Amino acid sequence: MLQFQTPGTYRIVKKSFQNGGGAPTPEVVLATVVVAGPQQNMTLPSVLPTPAQLPTIDASEITERRDLVYSVSNMNGPMIGNAQASNFTINGERFDPHRVDQTIPLNAVIEWTLSNTSGAWHSHHIHINPFQVVATSTGELNGFPLTEPIWLDTVDIPPMGSVTVRQRFPDFKGMFVLHCHVLVHEDIGMMQLVNVV
Numbered sequence: 001m002l003q004f005q006t007p008g009t010y011r012i013v014k015k016s017f018q019n020g021g022g023a024p025t026p027e028v029v030l031a032t033v034v035v036a037g038p039q040q041n042m043t044l045p046s047v048l049p050t051p052a053q054l055p056t057i058d059a060s061e062i063t064e065r066r067d068l069v070y071s072v073s074n075m076n077g078p079m080i081g082n083a084q085a086s087n088f089t090i091n092g093e094r095f096d097p098h099r100v101d102q103t104i105p106l107n108a109v110i111e112w113t114l115s116n117t118s119g120a121w122h123s124h125h126i127h128i129n130p131f132q133v134v135a136t137s138t139g140e141l142n143g144f145p146l147t148e149p150i151w152l153d154t155v156d157i158p159p160m161g162s163v164t165v166r167q168r169f170p171d172f173k174g175m176f177v178l179h180c181h182v183l184v185h186e187d188i189g190m191m192q193l194v195n196v197v
């Protein structure tokens with residue numbers, strides 16, 4: 001939600017970003033906003049309301065704690081054509097569609113510690129159920145102080161940092177994936193198979 005204090009022309013931009021050793025993405029203008037006419041008093045909510053079906057996950061609800069470690073090493077990566085890529089892993093393993101990495105009982109409430117041992121950002125994403133971010137190693141999320149738990153389905157783990165999230169598994173049994181949402185990382189192995197049983 002955006003509030004403009006004075007008339008004028010504003011640009012909303014997606015800023016340039018460089019991840020690890022990759023080429024920086026270009027800055028992109030997403031919208032140009034022209035603000036004109038008499039000023040109106042319009043208050044913004046300080047925090048968006050939380051949906052009723054997503055009450056905050058209290059520590060007393062947690063049934064288990066698990067770690068996911070996002071790592072990159074220059075050794076033993078997959079061959080792509082004639083070139084050997086870096087090795088992008090979660091908990092030391094590349095994705096294998098025949099291996100279940102996380103077996104989770106239905107109705108579990110997991111507190112995940114998401115760690116990043118590399119110099120690049122990784123975006124943790126898991127299908128089906130959202131999670132609640134409760135802590136980060138920097139105390140910030142997307143450049144703002146993390147002052148209260150926030151529901152997300154993708155969260156960026158800073159280089160050499162960590163993020164703590166809590167997640168309920170209430171009503172879906174079956175297979176799905178969690179993965180890094182930097183798609184070139186996911187595509188060469190930074191993904192796990194999850195089975196809720």
Ligand SMILES: [Cu+2]
Nearest residue numbers: 122180182185
């Ligand atoms: Cu990644």
